Each structure stands twice: as C-alpha cells, then as structure tokens.
Amino acid sequence: MDNERIAQLEQLAGAVENLTESPLYEYRRENGYHAVIGEGSPNASIMFIGEAPGEQEAKAGRPFVGAAGRVLNDLLESVGLRREDVYITNILKDRPPNNRDPRPDEVRLYAPFLQQQIEIIRPSVIVTLGRFSMDFILTLFDMPEQGQKIGALHGRVLEANNERGHLAVIPLYHPAVAFYRQDQRETLWQDFQALKPFI
Ligand code: URA
Secondary structure, eight states, rough: OHOOOOHHHHHHHHHHOOOOTTTTTTHHHHTTTTOOOOEOOOSSSSSESSSOOOOOHHHHHHOOHHHHHHHHHHHHHHTTTOOOGSSSSSOSSOOHHHGGGOHHHHHHHHHHHHHHHHHHOOOSSEEEHHHHHHHHHHHHTTTTTTTTHHHHHHTTTTTEEEEEEEEEEEOOTTTTTHHHHHHHHHHHHHHHHHGGGGO
C-alpha cells in the first residue's frame, strides 16, 4: 500500500516536472527553480493545502520551508504533530512571479494534480491554508459553504463527502498572516487546536 502510493506520487511528480504547457514552466527553468509537489507521509490522515510555493520553496523543491513554513512548523508542534506525520502541498506546484496570487488558468491547470494527491493519500482531514485553498476545496467537494468568506469559516470543522465517504475540512488563515496581522495570528493559533480531536 505504502509502496503503491509512493510510486503513484512519483509518477505525478514526473508529470508536473515536465508540465511544459504551464505558464510558470519557463519561469521555473530560467530561475533554476524546482516544481514543488508536496511532502510528508503518503499515508497521512491529515493533509495541508497551501496556495503556491514562494521563492524559498521553489529553490528547495519543498513546500512551506520559508518564513510561513516556520510558522506552520510551530503550529504543528503545538498539537504534537511533526511534518512527517502529515502531508503538505499546495494548489499550484510552481512559484508565480513575485508571489502574485494564483491566476484562474493556473489553478485550472494544476488542479488535477492536487485532486490526484487527494485520491492517492485519501486523508480524513483536509486543512486549507488561506482563502484560495479554501475556495478550491469547497468547490471541489461541492460543499454548501461555497461562496462564504474565510472570516466566517476559519477554524470550523466542515463535513465534505466524496465517493469514499466523509472527510473533515478545516479552513484556516494562511500562516503568513502571522507577519502582518497580530489579531489573525492569535486566531490562527487558536483555530489550529481544532485539529486535536483528529490526532
Ligand atoms: N505559502 C504557500 O502557500 N505555500 C508554500 O509552500 C509556501 C508559502
């Protein structure tokens, strides 16, 4: 089971690395960046989904290794989790120039890879980091909360259904809020504790 999932994830990584039709492919090559597929346990029951790799991530080929990643590491530690216990990925697998917001065409292009990751890993909890990831997951699972703002949904445990049954979706603010919004930083910390019953 483990090996099968690892093989499927490796195949997916190969497809993303060769995604020449991506508008971000040339930018990756020109800058010597890497695609950032995701990392963690292929059997994780908790999956974290961020927005897109930043510069540190694109240089390392790993998600959440820059400043926002340090916040995420601290949050994980606060509930007794290590990065190896969970799976961490993003909607976009390549860095957009100057960390601009993902464009709808980019989200559409990379979406099938994230959907495959969800199918391979089969998490029982999806934690969305930031509003792009939240909107993506609410739409993907056709959830009744679609269209609601992150300010209304953050920290709540929502229920989604797919062909395999139920899963929990927990929308959180993006860890980068810790740098520019002191109030949301504290909220993020409190919201993170919603994960405890699933550990
Ligand atoms: N922000 C994200 O959304 N993802 C990362 O991997 C890093 C920063």
